[in-house]
Amino acid sequence: MKNKLTYMILVLIGTLCTGQYSFAQECKAKQIMKSSKANITKPYKFDSYVVNEFVFDDKVKHQEVAFTAFRGVKYKIVFISSGFEEPVEVNIWDKSNKVKKNRNKVYDNANGIDNNFWAWEPSKQGNYFIEYTVPVSTTPGVKKQGCIIMLISFYETEPSSD
Numbered sequence: 001m002k003n004k005l006t007y008m009i010l011v012l013i014g015t016l017c018t019g020q021y022s023f024a025q026e027c028k029a030k031q032i033m034k035s036s037k038a039n040i041t042k043p044y045k046f047d048s049y050v051v052n053e054f055v056f057d058d059k060v061k062h063q064e065v066a067f068t069a070f071r072g073v074k075y076k077i078v079f080i081s082s083g084f085e086e087p088v089e090v091n092i093w094d095k096s097n098k099v100k101k102n103r104n105k106v107y108d109n110a111n112g113i114d115n116n117f118w119a120w121e122p123s124k125q126g127n128y129f130i131e132y133t134v135p136v137s138t139t140p141g142v143k144k145q146g147c148i149i150m151l152i153s154f155y156e157t158e159p160s161s162d
Contacts, residue, residue, distance in 0.1 A: 027051070027082040027147035036080050036151060039119070044076045044153035056086050056137040056144040063132045064097055069122040072158030077150055079109070079118040084146030089133035092120060096129050 033049045040046045052065060069075050079090060090109040095102070106128065109118045122128055130150075137144050 027053075027145070027149075029082070029147060029149050032080055032082055032149050033151060036078065036149070039078050039117075040076065040151060040153040043155045044074075045155060047152045047154055049152065050150045052132060052148045052150065054084070054088065054132065054134045054146050054148070056084060056134060056146065058136055058140070060136060061134040062097070063134065065130050065132075066096075067122075067128045067130060069125050069128065071125040072156060073125075073154050074157050075122050076153045077120045077122075078153070079120070080149045080151070081117075082147055082149065084144055086135045086138055086144075086146075088135065088146075088148065089131075090118060090148070091131045091133070093129045093131060094126070097131060 029049070029051045037046050052063070054061075054063070067077070081088065088109075090107075091105055092107040094104045094106055097103075106123070107120045132148065
């Protein structure tokens, strides 16, 4: 089970990281992660974090990333935004945005504590698609940068076969 989890984390990080390291520096992702780990409570154990970076300009953008929940593991994902005041929408779907039929929304950030902090627990194993809708910059003509940090935590609900 540990090997599967490690593989999943590596795939997730590769899928979700969108390039420009300078964004992570500007939004101080590591500092935010360290100060936010207190939001991960037992029985969950903090595992990793992923930075999703955004540019706010004169166009609305949609960015989709995938998360896989494995059998025998319960997950809690905490989202923390940083570096922007624009209201980014976070929707989680059971299918990719490439699939138009029978696509069901399983979460949206309207369920969050405020505009900067949300938590979600997948109800079952499978693939989930996190879709960010990035609005236009609140300052016309000015590009801004920001990020959402995903803290990933888990606990095993079934004994490992390793």
